[in-house]
Amino acid sequence: xxxxxxxxxxxxxxxxxxxxxxxxxxxxxxxxxxxxxxxxxxxxxxxxxxxxxxxxxxxxxxxxxxxxxxxxxxxxxxxxxxxxxxxxxxxxxxxxxxxxxxxxxxxxxxxxxxxxxxxxxxxxxxxxxxxxxxxxxxxxxxxxxxxxxxxxxxxxxxxxxxxxxxxxxxxxxxxxxxxxxxxxxxxxxxxxxxxxxxxxxxxxxxxxxxxxxxxxxxxxxxxxxxxxxxxxxxxxxxxxxxxxxxxxxxxxxxxxxxxxxxxxxxxxxxxxxxxxxxxxxxxxxxxxxxxxxxxxxxxxxxxxxxxxxxxxxxxxxxxxxxxxxxxxxxxxxxxxxxxxxxxxxxxxxxxxxxxxxxxxxxxxxxxxxxxxxxxxxxxxxxxxxxxxxxxxxxxxxxxxxxxxxxxxxxxxxxxxxxxxxxxxxxxxx
Amino acid sequence: xxxxxxxxxxxxxxxxxxxxxxxxxxxxxxxxxxxxxxxxxxxxxxxxxxxxxxxxxxxxxxxxxxxxxxxxxxxxxxxxxxxxxxxxxxxxxxxxxxxxxxxxxxxxxxxxxxxxxxxxxxxxxxxxxxxxxxxxxxxxxxxxxxxxxxxxxxxxxxxxxxxxxxxxxxxxxxxxxxxxxxxxxxxxxxxxxxxxxxxxxxxxxxxxxxxxxxxxxxxxxxxxxxxxxxxxxxxxxxxxxxxxxxxxxxxxxxxxxxxxxxxxxxxxxxxxxxxxxxxxxxxxxxxxxxxxxxxxxxxxxxxxxxxxxxxxxxxxxxxxxxxxxxxxxxxxxxxxxxxxxxxxxxxxxxxxxxxxxxxxxxxxxxxxxxxxxxxxxxxxxxxxxxxxxxxxxxxxxxxxxxxxxxxxxxxxxxxxxxxxxxxxxxxxxxxxxxxxxxxxxx
Numbered sequence: 101x102x103x104x105x106x107x108x109x110x111x112x113x114x115x116x117x118x119x120x121x122x123x124x125x126x127x128x129x130x131x132x133x134x135x136x137x138x139x140x141x142x143x144x145x146x147x148x149x150x151x152x153x154x155x156x157x158x159x160x161x162x163x164x165x166x167x168x169x170x171x172x173x174x175x176x177x178x179x180x181x182x183x184x185x186x187x188x189x190x191x192x193x194x195x196x197x198x199x200x201x202x203x204x205x206x207x208x209x210x211x212x213x214x215x216x217x218x219x220x221x222x223x224x225x226x227x228x229x230x231x232x233x234x235x236x237x238x239x240x241x242x243x244x245x246x247x248x249x250x251x252x253x254x255x256x257x258x259x260x261x262x263x264x265x266x267x268x269x270x271x272x273x274x275x276x277x278x279x280x281x282x283x284x285x286x287x288x289x290x291x292x293x294x295x296x297x298x299x300x301x302x303x304x305x306x307x308x309x310x311x312x313x314x315x316x317x318x319x320x321x322x323x324x325x326x327x328x329x330x331x332x333x334x335x336x337x338x339x340x341x342x343x344x345x346x347x348x349x350x351x352x353x354x355x356x357x358x359x360x361x362x363x364x365x366x367x368x369x370x371x372x373x374x375x376x377x378x379x380x381x382x383x384x385x386x387x388x389x390x391x392x393x394x395x396x397x398x399x400x401x402x403x404x405x406x407x408x409x410x411x412x413x414x415x416x417x418x419x420x421x422x423x424x425x426x427x428x429x430x431x432x433x434x435x436x437x438x439x440x441x442x443x444x445x446x447x448x449x450x451x452x453x454x455x456x457x458x459x460x461x462x463x464x465x466x467x468x469x470x471x472x473x474x475x476x477x478x479x480x481x482x483x484x485x486x487x488x489x490x491x492x493x494x495x496x497x498x499x500x501x502x503x504x505x506x507x508x509x510x511x512x513x514x515x516x517x518x519x520x521x522x523x524x525x526x527x528x529x
Numbered sequence: 530x531x532x533x534x535x536x537x538x539x540x541x542x543x544x545x546x547x548x549x550x551x552x553x554x555x556x557x558x559x560x561x562x563x564x565x566x567x568x569x570x571x572x573x574x575x576x577x578x579x580x581x582x583x584x585x586x587x588x589x590x591x592x593x594x595x596x597x598x599x600x601x602x603x604x605x606x607x608x609x610x611x612x613x614x615x616x617x618x619x620x621x622x623x624x625x626x627x628x629x630x631x632x633x634x635x636x637x638x639x640x641x642x643x644x645x646x647x648x649x650x651x652x653x654x655x656x657x658x659x660x661x662x663x664x665x666x667x668x669x670x671x672x673x674x675x676x677x678x679x680x681x682x683x684x685x686x687x688x689x690x691x692x693x694x695x696x697x698x699x700x701x702x703x704x705x706x707x708x709x710x711x712x713x714x715x716x717x718x719x720x721x722x723x724x725x726x727x728x729x730x731x732x733x734x735x736x737x738x739x740x741x742x743x744x745x746x747x748x749x750x751x752x753x754x755x756x757x758x759x760x761x762x763x764x765x766x767x768x769x770x771x772x773x774x775x776x777x778x779x780x781x782x783x784x785x786x787x788x789x790x791x792x793x794x795x796x797x798x799x800x801x802x803x804x805x806x807x808x809x810x811x812x813x814x815x816x817x818x819x820x821x822x823x824x825x826x827x828x829x830x831x832x833x834x835x836x837x838x839x840x841x842x843x844x845x846x847x848x849x850x851x852x853x854x855x856x857x858x859x860x861x862x863x864x865x866x867x868x869x870x871x872x873x874x875x876x877x878x879x880x881x882x883x884x885x886x887x888x889x890x891x892x893x894x895x896x897x898x899x900x901x902x903x904x905x906x907x908x909x910x911x912x913x914x915x916x917x918x919x920x921x922x923x924x925x926x927x928x929x930x931x932x933x934x935x936x937x938x939x940x941x942x943x944x945x946x947x948x949x950x951x952x953x954x955x956x957x958x959x960x961x962x963x964x965x966x967x968x969x970x971x
Contacts, residue, residue: 114552182900332687
């Protein structure tokens, strides 16, 4: 077969970056085994060619190489970097991981125990807890609401057959893309990609289901994650946001830059600069194959949590009702167009543009004509996009804090609250 | 460096010398009459420029009761100046497409801006403006104190790893300025006033206490006249002699306990380590990499794979101007007590003193360090950070590349020597993180 290969050459440093990317990710795993794809990819990394995990690590370490795995909802990536002189040895070891993992039972059991312990430890981080519960509740019932990393219950349930099914799914050759950047020629890159594609069993990718578009929250809801001894709160406010396939996506992207996309955007100015309530205050508008949430993130001290939520909801409402001004729009466009230089200043960034287009199913000019797309946004388009896509009446607020101290005030701060729940920070999510 | 200082075509600017900086790149050092140091590394691989301003003042220059002032000041530098109203500095930079941030640590304060090449003149104008024309008013100081207090809650008070690190350093150091955290104690943050800030500014923010590092798509012919226009007239300051407080030798093990609402116990251990400029520093760095670097390291194999008593173990060797710590942190798995990890760790440390790392282990460690160093040089920002860091801490802007070359000369004997010299229980500090009892938690 002919592998789909993307190359961006640069001899500025004696480094080569390589990614083997599958179009199959966590959104396509069985709901009852959420986390199985990541577990499988990690087990591949630990059993390639029948080698032990530490032998594989040592093989990369001693040549000046690194190799990791990453799983998203629509993507599984095997990626690494090596010093140029060690490229051949790097590829040999990477091939073992991608094309010949043995899924050794002892390694599987070890990873099962390790994953459970890591999950327990991860509850130490309040920002992680907030994001985890937000995702779970915001996309409840949709694959985007599942856990990519898995839970202790799932780690127990994953068996060898499930692992091999996920392996087949994420390594089907016609689902793979290869990206190379750095000190490597195009012919070298193509030759390496062909070696990978030829080493894998020649099977076709299973048809992936198109998941129903998730409508987003109906009404206003609060999930309070109760954790003791918090001096501060982590607050996420989310409503449905962007889909890069929308014609008005560039307009919404520019409008969000005005609202909460930079250090001087409205949100930061009102929350941090004027009131000093939170070290950070941003709104993010990520994109994927399907519409994702617009998410506002702040972390004020406990005593300011309720006022901060009140302010955020007011700012959100004003953004929708009043839109952005011509001056703000001109500033945001200038920022986005000029700062795009830093999205393409290295080979490893530039090679990702066509890969992203393929993986997310973006318009071909999404990145190559980014500046033109931004430049063409008018004030009317920006404000129409906000009104069409952002709905302050339907949103989810997630708070991590000490419920006994701030829970009641937080509930009072959210007008027209339709439901609220309190979960423990130790609950599985 | 290949030459001695020579005049340039720009009045009041001398060329101090040239350093090699990897394949195809070089680093030129200049000095202005007012003491401003400039380092230029031309890199035309992309139409962007990194412009970093390093001030030779960090939290070690503070005093008890005024801790966190250098960091608070870093925040204040983004406020009003004589010629720029509140918020204009950041807004103008963003409009120019800039990526801008700042950082403070024990030895320095750094302001980094990266822009498209076409905006370089704007950056020089803005950075020179805030070097001497900052306006400090009470409302801004009060508001920024609240922001910093919130940053402290985020990074320390509600973050167990932040709490542990703070306790470890304040226990390990009794006199030196490294004993307090860069962000400062909360009571000090809340007590600062405008006068404290004004005094700090006039003392440390001056051209003769700063280095500007420029990396990217420009050259000396463009850069030097620009910098001369904006900086040559600035007055140098009388920077006081540092009130050096050498840390007395630690002769007994120090132990602290920290109850926290954590699911498992944690352990942090600090051994006194050499300064970045010490001849032993590189060997200690390699030693730590052998013991803790990656999953093939001795500690990972022992604690995570063989004994299965930890979910994580890592170490950090202080890259500081003065002696610091080899800071080791580990998280227990399940209900294992922190002492169980400590015991296994100590066995591995003692083994290092009798079985020095093999040649293969040293090669593995040095290859990892080399990869890490190269990876940090991919962007103009990465290069400027590396150059500025080593120039400010050591006075040697090309030291990072020379360290990579020197890695290949580290021997088993070196590692045996530094293991026995620095991994000494009697001069260690230990923090045990215990699970809060339920009544404490509620």
